[in-house]
Amino acid sequence: MIGYFKTVFLSTWAFIEGLWITLRYLFKPAVTVQYPTEKLVPYDAFRGALLFDPATCIACSLCAKACPSACIALASQTHPETKKRVPKPEWYTLDLGKCNFCGLCQEACPTKPKSVWHSLDYEYSFSSRDEMVRCWKPGFPLAGRVWDPRRKEFRDLESHIPVREVEARK
Amino acid sequence: MQSEELIVTEGGLEMDTMFVNMGPQHPSTHGVLRLGLTLAGEVITKAFPDIGYLHRGTEKLMETRSYHQCVVLTDRWDYCSAMTNNLAFCLSAERLFGTQVPPRAQALRVVMCELNRIASHLILLGTYGIDIGALTPFLYTFREREMILDLYEKCCGARLTYNYIRLGGVAADIDSGWVAKCREFLEFFKPRLDEYDTLLSFNPIFLARTKDIGIISKETAVAWGLSGPNLRGSGVSYDVRKSEPYCGYEQYDFEVPLGASGSCWDRYFCRVQEMRQSVRIVEQALAELPTGELMAKGVPKIPKPPAGEAYAHVEAPRGDLGIFLVSDGGAAPYRLHVRAPCFINLAILQEILVGKKVADVIAVLGSFDIVLGEVDR
Numbered sequence: 001m002i003g004y005f006k007t008v009f010l011s012t013w014a015f016i017e018g019l020w021i022t023l024r025y026l027f028k029p030a031v032t033v034q035y036p037t038e039k040l041v042p043y044d045a046f047r048g049a050l051l052f053d054p055a056t057c058i059a060c061s062l063c064a065k066a067c068p069s070a071c072i073a074l075a076s077q078t079h080p081e082t083k084k085r086v087p088k089p090e091w092y093t094l095d096l097g098k099c100n101f102c103g104l105c106q107e108a109c110p111t112k113p114k115s116v117w118h119s120l121d122y123e124y125s126f127s128s129r130d131e132m133v134r135c136w137k138p139g140f141p142l143a144g145r146v147w148d149p150r151r152k153e154f155r156d157l158e159s160h161i162p163v164r165e166v167e168a169r170k
Numbered sequence: 171m172q173s174e175e176l177i178v179t180e181g182g183l184e185m186d187t188m189f190v191n192m193g194p195q196h197p198s199t200h201g202v203l204r205l206g207l208t209l210a211g212e213v214i215t216k217a218f219p220d221i222g223y224l225h226r227g228t229e230k231l232m233e234t235r236s237y238h239q240c241v242v243l244t245d246r247w248d249y250c251s252a253m254t255n256n257l258a259f260c261l262s263a264e265r266l267f268g269t270q271v272p273p274r275a276q277a278l279r280v281v282m283c284e285l286n287r288i289a290s291h292l293i294l295l296g297t298y299g300i301d302i303g304a305l306t307p308f309l310y311t312f313r314e315r316e317m318i319l320d321l322y323e324k325c326c327g328a329r330l331t332y333n334y335i336r337l338g339g340v341a342a343d344i345d346s347g348w349v350a351k352c353r354e355f356l357e358f359f360k361p362r363l364d365e366y367d368t369l370l371s372f373n374p375i376f377l378a379r380t381k382d383i384g385i386i387s388k389e390t391a392v393a394w395g396l397s398g399p400n401l402r403g404s405g406v407s408y409d410v411r412k413s414e415p416y417c418g419y420e421q422y423d424f425e426v427p428l429g430a431s432g433s434c435w436d437r438y439f440c441r442v443q444e445m446r447q448s449v450r451i452v453e454q455a456l457a458e459l460p461t462g463e464l465m466a467k468g469v470p471k472i473p474k475p476p477a478g479e480a481y482a483h484v485e486a487p488r489g490d491l492g493i494f495l496v497s498d499g500g501a502a503p504y505r506l507h508v509r510a511p512c513f514i515n516l517a518i519l520q521e522i523l524v525g526k527k528v529a530d531v532i533a534v535l536g537s538f539d540i541v542l543g544e545v546d547r
């Protein structure tokens with residue numbers, strides 16, 4: 001009988017102690033962020049979705065070699081007359097569906113500023129695997145378009161545009 | 171559910187045993203684990219953990235990747251403490267190469283791994299509470315974990331899969347702002363530990379659910395090869411940081427908390443005390459942070475180690491994580507084996523679940539703190 005009341009007392013006391021902690025936090029500002037109306041800005045080092053700048057790329061394929069999951073493919077331009085390789089990318093594709101967000105490609109890139117770099121963008125969504133492959137071609141606005149392997153052409157995304165252009169971190 | 175065979179209880183009552191699948195989609199199995207339970211009434215007569223739902227074959231994948239690229243894959247084993255995975259692989263590979271890691275990188279490795287230990291144990295505190303039926307501590311522990319992830323994000327850019335500890339050193343340096351922020355977190359965190367004790371550790375309902383449940387004796391724990399807090403909960407003092415110090419752990423002053431009886435609560439409380447020790451280690455490491463290089467000199471882009479083999483193990487939050495590397499002189503490991511603590515800790519379930527009630531399964535399973543990413547690799 002005494003044991004019973006002791007248990008009841010101890011449990012009630014623990015309950016009150018717990019509620020006391022809750023009560024103290026009740027009057028402090030909330031730590032949660034009301035996404036999407038409020039958004040956190042990541043730190044500068046944040047490794048978000050990759051972006052690519054065809055203007056500075058020298059088509060050296062170091063990034064493609066550094067990548068552990070073979071996300072990157074590219075081809076360099078050839079000179080129309082001499083048929084020699086020109087250090088400019090003809091096209092460049094990045095498969096965000098395979099990407100580990102590891103940063104090895106960014107570290108391997110020899111150009112200054114980096115031609116491939118992690119943006120701070122963490123809001124991207126895709127509705128098919130094709131859309132995860134991002135393509136770039138110099139002078140041609142491909143960002144946000146996907147290569148359709150069946151129709152053999154670039155098409156606009158059906159869903160939300162996944163990756164926004166964010167200023168380069170130089 | 172299917173009925174299996176007829177058994178006769180002590181009172182002479184005839185009853186069917188029942189086979190119950192728990193998982194793979196069960197909120198309390200912490201991932202995709204299936205437990206096959208044979209029940210006589212409410213009592214378990216046979217239990218087996220069925221694993222492999224998360225198998226990604228990373229050991230095989232690494233045989234085709236360079237050593238730098240392998241580090242990326244190690245992040246994916248125990249995704250709650252990716253730093254220690256990075257470290258175990260790098261230590262093993264560094265042994266193979268004979269690389270000397272600069273002192274500042276060593277200290278940074280210790281800071282990051284201990285923060286990761288806190289973050290990882292906070293997950294256990296929160297989710298174990300939920301398993302048992304206490305939702306509130308989860309909200310508090312994840313608030314603190316968020317701060318650690320913020321620190322990681324500031325330093326290395328990722329919040330879960332860091333790829334921070336590299337062959338020969340670490341990837342990024344910390345500045346004075348980071349140190350100040352980290353100290354601020356530690357000061358904030360210390361009183362929180364007492365709050366957890368009030369909310370969860372010494373709560374009579376929690377105690378009733380976990381004390382004297384799932385008791386593992388010292389001998390059984392050693393026989394099944396348990397490690398980490400699961401072993402120390404049974405009172406066996408074994409910690410790789412003490413028995414075989416790496417990264418200069420011998421310089422730091424910390425204790426190895428031990429449990430008394432090996433019950434679920436002891437295993438749980440070991441982790442709470444370990445967090446206090448981790449705070450101490452981080453404070454010491456930050457106080458005497460050496461200056462200097464972050465990376466050892468002469469680590470090539472495509473490292474090719476001499477043929478041979480190396481083993482290194484570290485004290486991960488879940489136990490003794492070891493990496494065995496065999497090289498044939500090529501750019502990729504010839505063979506890599508992971509001594510995954512979660513996988514080995516899980517095996518003991520077959521023995522200790524027998525004779526327990528169904529309601530205790532969750533309490534016992536939760537106290538082992540398994541991560542299925544590491545169990546299946």
Ligand code: SF4
Nearest residue numbers: 067099100102103105
């Ligand atoms: S971040 Fe890593 S996985 Fe992604 S493209 Fe770069 S190297 Fe490949």
Ligand code: SF4
Nearest residue numbers: 057058060061063109
């Ligand atoms: S992005 Fe950088 S590493 Fe990749 S091909 Fe261009 S210049 Fe080379």
